[in-house]
Amino acid sequence: MTTATAPEVTPGTTGERSSRARVAHLVQRQGALVILVFAAVAATVAFDSFGTQRNLTSIAVQASFLAVVALGMTFVIMGGGIDLSVGSVFALGGVLAAWGSQHGLLVALALPLAVCGAIGLVQGLVIARGGLPPFIVTLAGLLFARGLLLLITDEGSTTYKVPPGAAFREIAQGKLLGLNYTVWVVIVLFLLGGLVLHRTSYGSTTLAVGGQEDAAQLMGLPVMRSKVIAYVTSSLLAALGGIMIASYTSSGVTILGVGMELEVISAVVLGGTLLTGGAGTVLGTLVGVLLLQVIKNIINQVGSLNSNWQAVVSGVILLVVVTAQQWLARVERR
Amino acid sequence: MTTTATPPTRAEAETRRRRGLDLDWVRTNGVYVALALLFLLNVVWTNNFLTERTLLLQLIQVTPVVIVALGMALVIGTEGIDLSVGAVMALAAALIPLYVGYGAAMAILIAVLVGFVTGSLAGSMVAVVGVQPIVATLGIMVAGRGVANLLGGEIKTIREPGIVSLGSESLLGVPYVVLIAAVIAALVWFAARRTTYGRQLVAIGGNKRAAELAGLPVKRVVITTYVVAGVLAAIAGVLLAARSQASDPTKLGQLMELSAITAVVIGGTPLSGGQVRIIGTIAGALLMQLIFATLVFHNIPDSTAQMAQAVIVIAAVYVQMGRRRSTS
Amino acid sequence: MTDPTITVTEPRTATVLETAGVTKSFGGVHALRGVDFSLAEGEVHALVGENGAGKSTLIKVLTGVHRPDGGEVRYRGGRVDFAQPAAAQRAGISTIYQEVNLVPLLSVARNIYLGREPRRYGLIDVPTMERDARELVERLGVHIDVREDLGRLGLGAQQMVALARAMSVDSRVVIMDEPTSSLEAREVATLFDVSRSLRDQGVGLVFVSHRLDELWQLCDRVTVLRDGRDVHTGRMDGLTRTGLVSHMLGRDAGELARDGATEFGESHLQGREPVLSVAGIDARNTLRGVGLTVRPGEVLGLGGLLGSGRSETVKAIYGALPTQAGEVIVDGRPVHRNSVRHALRSGVALLSEDRKAEGIIPDLSVRDNIALAVLPRMSRMGIVSESRIDKLVETFMGKLRIKASSPRQLVRELSGGNQQKVLIARWLCTEPRVFLLDEPTRGIDVGAKAEVQSLIDELAEQGLAVVLISSEMDELVEGADRIVVLRDGAVEAELDGADLTSSALLAALAGDIAQADAAAQEEDR
DSSP states (O other): OGGGOOSOOOTTBOOSOOHHHHHHHHHHHHHHHHHHHHHHHHHHHHOTTTTSHHHHHHHHHHHHHHHHHHHHHHHHHHTTOOOTTHHHHHHHHHHHHHHHGGGOHHHHHHHHHHHHHHHHHHHHHHHHHHOOOHHHHHHHHHHHHHHHHHHHTTTTTOOOBOOTTOGGGHHHHOEETTEEHHHHHHHHHHHHHHHHHHHSHHHHHHHHHHHOHHHHHHTTOOHHHHHHHHHHHHHHHHHHHHHHHHHHHTBOOTTTTTTHHHHHHHHHHHTTOOTTSSOOOHHHHHHHHHHHHHHHHHHHHSTTSOTHHHHHHHHHHHHHHHHHHHHHHHHHHO | OOOOOOHHHHHHHHHHHHHHHHHHHHHHHHHHHHHHHHHHHHHHHSTTTTSHHHHHHHHHHHHHHHHHHHHHHHHHHTTOOOOOHHHHHHHHHHHHHHHGGGOHHHHHHHHHHHHHHHHHHHHHIIIIIOOOHHHHHHHHHHHHHHHHHHHHOSOEEOOOHHHHHHHHOEETTEEHHHHHHHHHHHHHHHHHHHBHHHHHHHHHHHOHHHHHHTTOOHHHHHHHHHHHHHHHHHHHHHHHHHHHTEEOTTTTTTTHHHHHHHHHHHTTOOTTSSOOOHHHHHHHHHHHHHHHHHHHHTTOOHHHHHHHHHHHHHHHHHHHHHHHHHHO | OOOSOOOOOOOOSOEEEEEEEEEEEETTEEEEEEEEEEEETTOEEEEEOOTTSSHHHHHHHHTTSSOOSEEEEEETTEEEOOSSHHHHHHHTEEEEOSSOOSOTTSBHHHHHHTTSOOEETTEEOHHHHHHHHHHHHHHTTOOOOTTSBGGGBOHHHHHHHHHHHHHHTTOSEEEEESTTTTOOHHHHHHHHHHHHHHHHTTOEEEEEOSOHHHHHHHOSEEEEEETTEEEEEEEGGGOOHHHHHHHHHTOOHHHHHTTOSSOOOOOOOOOOOOSEEEEEEEETTTEEEEEEEEOTTOEEEEEOOTTSSHHHHHHHHTTOSOOSEEEEEETTEEOOTTOHHHHHHTTEEEEOSOHHHHTOOTTSBHHHHHHGGGGGGGEETTEEOHHHHHHHHHHHHHHTTOOOSSTTSBGGGSOHHHHHHHHHHHHHHTOOSEEEEESTTTTSOHHHHHHHHHHHHHHHHTTOEEEEEOSOHHHHHHHOSEEEEEETTEEEEEEEGGGOSHHHHHHHHHTOHHHHHHHHHHHHO
């Protein structure tokens, strides 16, 4: 093997990526942002009422409930899982908060977080330790949370009200610098989420687990712990979303959150997170949430349109975006 | 140089297979045992359980799940998933009152055609574009439910005699809906076991790249599978509308995707694809139906029933998974 | 066959990792039956054996994946019982697997430091991490951007990153399980350099490879396993190739030496018109105007280093690799470009090099795997005829001596060699005119290897046109009637008749035609 001593060693790197591939990569990750900007600009031009501060604030507040839940889902999906229970947990959290608000602010906050956190913990343990598909486990979680909600509301017939003047109302109705507290909560949580994902070993473990679970296991990373934490976080944030909406509407509405998991998953995927896990950004998720909210808002602006158009349009957008992502990924690979 | 068999490998495989056989027995038959036990339990504990009326009612109620789950089993066999089935049911049902003026047959044909269209769309997204099944069918689910609501509006009652009789009449004591489900089950079983399509389907689910390189028509098989799932969902929607003599685009078929997936998994088909168990799927659907009915018989409130169902689903899947892990 | 440039290092006496009488069984099957193995500091220790001899089980015991049933594992003088791989790793035992076990979607730097990232104020210090990673990979002589996603690198570079990770944890023991199977020759050279420098720093290395030549290049000692026992331990330099193989097989050395290292017979070329002719194949980034012809009964060897375009060429012929230009003609009829199905119908078959990912369908039976490609032909109006399949499968299982408990046994339960035979049977069912074989003997045990080699011979004898790719030079030189050598996606040379020697092939692989001619003349003399 004397001739095998090679002149230089540059083991099979893919070499320089073409500029086309770089653009494709960018568009693939930021496609939702492009559509968001486009939609916002178009709406501002088309409807006088869209660009008003009042309307934009309303979009931000409406989006904040979804955003909080979507942040938790982002961690779950990046870790290679999925959480279908968020809609139910969201509703349960809201009902528990409204009930708890009769007994003071602390109960209104602690009770939903404790109960929903426990649901998340059980789901996480069953998924991580038992090795069950997240799909099925969180589907059962959806049923369970919904059942629990019905149980504490006399089979759905009781709607708890937040007492007038309760401090609990301030959570979503109070404002700082003209923005509702919920919007600030979202900003803080997303900054924190980004930091956790990209600058802590918990974050890298989550990405590693989502990208290649076997490898993460062999590297001795705390795979189970990262999964459990993801599901607990998801349930806690779903509960927080519920608390926020209970504060906003001053009541525990029992019928909320049906189909919310799908909206949340759409937002995360629109934001460029791979549904198979291992890659994505929390900022993308925020963009995805805003995009869905802007679309809803536009549909409301067009007075003649039935609100069912929201579902049609967001479904179609999801399909178009994933098709585009797929196509772009193909361009990038070349 | 002749080969000597490498003894440890072969012996190892041998025991693994023997152990696998025992586990396989439980795995494939666990659902039947559970079904039989629950049935016996009801015979003993539930009043008026063993009557023709009660049993027929259970069968009638389970038909939509069975029909949808059969399509789902095929899709899962390709390593896919179809979340759009519930929305497709609603969409198909919503079309019945709109086209019933052209006659029952025409309305049903159009409704079923919708399943064909959504199935083709889902299949093409998955097979041609390469979108993950869960995302493609999620989009169709959201959009499909929206379109159903747009077209259907409020709950509409259906009075057309042809459709009403489809949902309420019987042949030789067996309700039409049950008969239709039985025929569909037989056809799907035959397709999965005895046709090139069925064989190719499990091969694709087992190793797609290898199937491609073996010259299998991967795209065609995958698209066909989603079309079948869509058409079956549409048929289930039509039957449900016919039975309730109404179409409610918001409620009809809600959470059906989840019931169908549960039936398939409990019936022993792994979500990882490469296997299709038709009889197991039917038994899985029957088991879930019977569990729920048992709770209703004993006046357990809806809330508790749902929570119980959640626990049962986890337990059942856990048992399946536990066995699967030890075989691999 | 021993390499003349053996590095003679005195094995230091200190034992770093050893097993004493380790046993392990799975459901009554004894995978290890009392293995004594010892690894000294500062040595490279080869671990060899046929498939099923217990190599992988032993490695898994050493690295904490499995716990031994009996006997004990001692590490740095004390008895250890690792509960999981992470524990072994923390103690300083790193493993580099055949299939790289890293995370493709994360950057190189992240992969090296996953779980041990440098921190500042409790958060990961990315600049420091990337700087350290850069220094580390450069010490390995590899030039890659550590911020690049790992998945964008070639397999060889990924392997180096795995090694960098092992180095970064200051391992005392590095276990390399088939690390070279996907590397180019020059990457192998780098890997060996790095391994030697680790050895010189006192690290103990365990090296597993199917490529026997590599053992003499790198290893100081060898332990041979057979049927779960250690049957031989000794220095590499006292051992001949035949001696080693006879330890592995437990057979007489003289019997093995009888006819070379492979089972190929003589040429049986039938001087007819080419059945396959390929011209001007271009594929983006991989192939540039590749052309070749094969006559019936001919075995055409396709030589080249990894990345030279060998596998890409056969995939392009088979329609499984998108091409931008080119012509493939089988039996005088053109084959549609980029269509596997048309290639198959035209009588081309491809045995892919990646048996697991592109070959077997693990959860289907032997029978269904064999019949897979011919299902439409075994059916009437879309309905499968079971009896016709049974007959076909029975024929091929007998012909190829496939060892399975029954045709219904799942293919994933078979040994690598038998899986390979199942795949060959799958393709022979299609009655091909041209058979493209990409590394047909990779990763299968010595016995099955010989069987596959003589089978290839038989097929050519029956008039099939065969294209053979092999990384093993002996296999290529002895098996092929003619060799086309590829380099950087283009045909570099063609070796024929008297030129068909190992030294000429080596020279051609290195890209030096003049040297190839010289070598050929040397052989003639």
